[in-house]
Amino acid sequence: MKMYDKAVRDGIPDIIRAEGKRCVVEQVSDDEFLGYMESKLFEELNEYTETKSAEELADLLEVIYRVAELRQTGRDELEMIRKKKSETRGGFKENLILVSAEE
Structure with a gap:
């Protein structure tokens, strides 16, 4: 049996079992799971860096949302923080690269 010791989506054990394979899963506390996430x-x-696929971006978002939740920040609050920061500091829509700046 191959060893993993990593966080997986909730449906993964059922998918593995449906393929006729065995797996061992452990449910851990939120504090412990945060480190895994x-x-x-x-x-x-x-x-995502390897594939550049939208699917991997979606996976990244799913993980970000769960990390935020485990840190007591819901999706709505996270979005509010993102919007506020975008309003005060701007977004990334203008494709700007800082080449130099006076210290």
């Missing part, structure tokens, strides 16, 4: 951020970012 923060590692999952990097995994999903790397997958």
Whole structure:
């Protein structure tokens, strides 16, 4: 049996079992799961970097939403924070690259 020790979506164990395979899963506390999900951020970012697919971007969002939730910030609050920051500091729509700035 291959060892993983990583966070997976809730339906993954059922999918593995439906394929006639065995798997061992463990349910952990929110505090412990947060560490796994923060590692999952990097995994999903790397997958997006390799594939550039919308599916991987969606996976990244799903992980971000769960990390925010585990840190007591809901999707609505996260979106409000994003909008406020965009209003005060701007977004990324103008494709600006800072080349130099006076210190």
